[in-house]
Amino acid sequence: xxxxxxxxxxxxxxxxxxxxPGEDEKLRASSISRRxxxxxxxxxxxxxxxxxxxxxDLVAILPAKSSSASRQIQSAFEPHISxxxxxxxxxxxxPASSYIIKSQSSGSRTIVNYNxxxxxxxxEFTNIADYLDPKTSWFHFEGRxxxxxxxxxxxxxxxxxxxxxxxxxxxxxxxxxxxxxxxxDVVFYSKSWAQGxxxxxxxxxxQKQSVIxxxxxxxxxxxxxxxxxxxETKSKSMIHSPAYSAVDFKVVDTxxxxxxxxxxxxxxxxxxxxxxxxxxxxGFANRIAGMKVSQEGFAGLKRALESFNSQ
Numbered sequence: 301x302x303x304x305x306x307x308x309x310x311x312x313x314x315x316x317x318x319x320x321p322g323e324d325e326k327l328r329a330s331s332i333s334r335r336x337x338x339x340x341x342x343x344x345x346x347x348x349x350x351x352x353x354x355x356x357d358l359v360a361i362l363p364a365k366s367s368s369a370s371r372q373i374q375s376a377f378e379p380h381i382s383x384x385x386x387x388x389x390x391x392x393x394x395p396a397s398s399y400i401i402k403s404q405s406s407g408s409r410t411i412v413n414y415n416x417x418x419x420x421x422x423x424e425f426t427n428i429a430d431y432l433d434p435k436t437s438w439f440h441f442e443g444r445x446x447x448x449x450x451x452x453x454x455x456x457x458x459x460x461x462x463x464x465x466x467x468x469x470x471x472x473x474x475x476x477x478x479x480x481x482x483x484x485d486v487v488f489y490s491k492s493w494a495q496g497x498x499x500x501x502x503x504x505x506x507q508k509q510s511v512i513x514x515x516x517x518x519x520x521x522x523x524x525x526x527x528x529x530x531x532e533t534k535s536k537s538m539i540h541s542p543a544y545s546a547v548d549f550k551v552v553d554t555x556x557x558x559x560x561x562x563x564x565x566x567x568x569x570x571x572x573x574x575x576x577x578x579x580x581x582x583g584f585a586n587r588i589a590g591m592k593v594s595q596e597g598f599a600g601l602k603r604a605l606e607s608f609n610s611q
Contacts, residue, residue, distance in 0.1 A: 301570060302355035303347065304385075304432060306425070306452070307340030307442030308415070309360035311369060312398045314555070319405040330404070335597060336376050337398055339442045339468060342559035342598065343566070346588065348380040349602040350567045356381045359428055361417045362388050362395065369395035385428045389417050400555065407551050419444075422451045434460040438570060440562075441467045441484075446476025453483045468562060472496020481513040486569065488562050489521040502529035506538060518569065520582070522561055522589075530565075530582045541582040544590025553596045560601065561589040567605075584608050 466486035564585030588604035
């Protein structure tokens with residue numbers, strides 16, 4: 301089985317500050333770090349720590365293959381994650397970038413994005429999909445450029461009816477995400493998307509979405525400190541799992557927590573299957589997301605699986 305993740309790949313610059321700067325305020329950051337970012341790249345980075353049984357492919361738009369940014373991204377991923385099917389914009393040298401301010405006083409972060417790379421076209425995706433042999437692949441889409449993504453999903457449905465598809469719905473103000481949910485086998489809803497669409501709780505989101513996303517076999521909604529809810533539509537089994545906590549637990553870095561949760565659920569769904577029930581799958585996804593929140597970056601998260609198995 302191969303998992304193909306389709307989404308943007310960013311280079312993140314993260315400034316940690318005592319508080320958010322006010323307008324026209326001069327503020328000294330306590331630290332700076334740079335790392336590769338993006339929802340799907342983050343998910344793949346975590347997945348490659350958990351299993352060698354999945355072949356992992358990233359489909360993303362990158363600047364010129366010879367650019368320093370693309371070389372850095374390649375060295376960060378390969379050989380465990382294949383970038384062979386990334387699309388390179390040879391006329392450009394700057395990657396998609398995020399500039400993130402992390403406030404120590406509030407624990408939250410503000411993100412400013414910059415991206416001049418032209419987005420993937422449907423034709424570019426179909427060429428890649430045919431080459432990848434979708435009959436043996438699971439496709440995970442970041443909810444990005446919904447009209448193009450929907451056309452890509454519909455192409456897979458027409459050409460390869462047995463293919464499995466998951467989608468992430470994150471940005472509440474992005475029109476067209478609901479239509480993606482209606483075509484997917486697995487849907488991941490963020491708290492911000494759910495609240496932006498009028499849902500007061502994760503349970504309400506999942507219950508009402510189960511009537512709309514009729515093709516889905518699994519629906520998941522994360523809700524920050526209140527944990528997450530998942531529904532297997534065939535059995536109508538809805539489970540709530542509390543957020544992970546431990547002795548001396550402290551929030552350090554929330555960037556990528558949702559991406560890590562998705563990695564945990566995809567691992568549980570694809571690699572553990574019927575060996576884990578829904579409660580175990582959701583509990584593991586919460587555990588690995590919680591462990592990520594308690595540290596900087598994504599390194600060393602395999603320990604979540606080791607500690608989960610030793611319970």
